[in-house]
Structure formats: C-alpha cells, structure tokens
Ligand SMILES: Nc1ncnc2c1ncn2[C@@H]1O[C@H](C[S@+](CC[C@H]([NH3+])C(=O)[O-])CC(=O)[O-])[C@@H](O)[C@H]1O
C-alpha cells in the first residue's frame with residue numbers, strides 16, 4: 407500500500423482537495439490513517455448487508471471511491487438475484503476501482519459507474535451505503551438526495567450513512583476535534599500535513615451535525631434512524647424504511 411505523503415512538503419499555492427490520480431494512489435492509506443473507525447464501519451456494513459439484503463433487489467454504494475464498501479457488501483450477500491451498483495464521479499477512482507474489483511471473483515454482479523450521485527436513479531434498493539460522501543455534496547442538494555434514496559427503496563430496506571460530524575457546543579467541538587488531531591498525529595501525520603490538508607478540505611468537506619442528519623432522514627420518510635457507530639467526530643447512521 408502506497409503511503410500518503412501528499413501534504414508532507416510545503417505547498418505554496420495549495421488548491422482545493424480533489425479526488426484525482428494523486429489521491430487515488432494513496433487513498434487506502436489516507437482514509438485508514440484519517441478516519442477513526444473506518445475498518446469497523448466496513449465490517450458493520452458487511453454484517454448489516456448480510457442481515458438486510460433482500461432477494462431480487464439492488465444494493466448501492468454511492469461515492470464508492472475504490473469500492474471498499476461495495477466489495478464488503480458483495481462478500482456478505484447471501485440471498486439470490488442481487489446486483490450491486492457502485493458510483494463515483496471521479497474518473498481516476500472508477501478506473502482504479504475497476505482493477506480492484508476484477509481481482510476478486512464472485513457470483514454477485516457488481517457494476518461500477520462514473521456519475522454524480524445527485525443525478526443517478528435508485529430503484530428496488532434493499533441496501534444503500536453512502537460512506538463518507540454526503541459531506542462532499544452541496545448542502546442544498548442533500549435533502550433531495552436522501553429523499554430519492556428513500557423513494558427508490560423497498561419496504562424494509564436500509565440506508566447506511568457515514569459522515570464526519572460537527573458539534574454546535576463549542577467545547578464539545580474543541581474536545582472532539584482534539585481527539586481526531588491526536589489520532590492523526592499518532593498515525594504519523596506531521597503538523598504541516600495536518601494543517602495543509604485542513605486548508606485543502608475547507609469549503610470542500612462541509613459537515614452537518616447529528617441532529618441535521620437525523621431530521622433529514624426523518625423528513626425523507628424514514629421511520630427509524632439512529633447512530634449505530636461513532637468514533638470521535640466520525641459517525642455512521644442506520645435508517646430503515
Ligand atoms: N457528486 C458526487 N457523485 C459521486 N461521487 C462523489 C461526488 N462527490 C464526491 N464523490 C466521491 O466521494 C468519495 C468520497 S470518499 C468515500 C469513501 C468510500 N465510500 C469508502 O468507503 O472507501 C470519502 C473521503 O475521502 O473522505 C470520493 O471518491 C469522491 O470522488
């Protein structure tokens with residue numbers, strides 16, 4: 407696995423964070439050193455897929471990057487006639503994801519598509535995963551995306567939504583941000599890397615608080631929604647239709 411050193415040296419004209427070839431090359435290392443609980447969330451996505459995937463249905467991974475969640479879902483589907491659809495708008499991600507997916511054999515079809523998740527159709531879904539991607543969608547498009555997911559779901563279907571959160575209470579925000587900072591330091595990121603990445607993500611990753619997420623899922627129509635996992639400011643929600 408290639409080490410993430412993207413922000414290790416000084417960038418004078420630091421551009422906004424983009425999911426381009428340079429990020430793709432280091433992505434597995436970057437996400438596991440930056441997101442506490444990432445592996446545990448993938449394991450949970452597998453377990454929930456095993457429990458909630460319905461026969462004759464579609465499973466979606468929206469904002470799939472290299473397809474980690476889609477591959478975990480595929481390993482855990484135990485019912486007949488399921489199809490997994492994984493979508494990302496980064497050409498570089500989809501290209502690399504296609505190579506990854508080809509390395510594993512399975513009877514369950516997995517289709518990788520380049521596209522904007524705000525624009526694609528969702529139908530006959532039993533499991534929809536949005537693992538750390540809604541935070542990159544324009545805030546004013548988020549409700550209609552979650553509405554569309556709900557509309558495209560079968561009764562009993564689930565949405566697994568993982569996001570970086572912020573906290574309205576300033577003291578909570580500071581305390582939890584500190585814990586995340588320490589997590590990145592303990593994973594070998596330097597102060598320069600941390601501060602340059604933070605600048606690059608400004609206005610690119612726009613987090614919501616927990617209440618905004620829960621309200622949005624409720625407004626979409628989900629009768630049940632809650633957090634099933636949280637590590638510091640990174641949480642994963644489960645909503646059931
Ligand atoms: N409008 C959009 N449409 C489609 N894709 C998008 C859009 N905007 C951003 N993306 C894509 O969303 C992904 C977010 S990463 C997901 C990790 C993965 N889920 C994982 O489980 O490993 C999370 C992170 O890096 O923090 C990137 O691949 C973007 O190209």
Ligand SMILES: O=C(O)C(=O)Cc1ccccc1
Pocket residue numbers: 436437440441570603607611
């Ligand atoms: O690195 C961070 O500080 C994050 O908030 C998470 C992240 C992880 C990978 C790509 C973009 C953001």
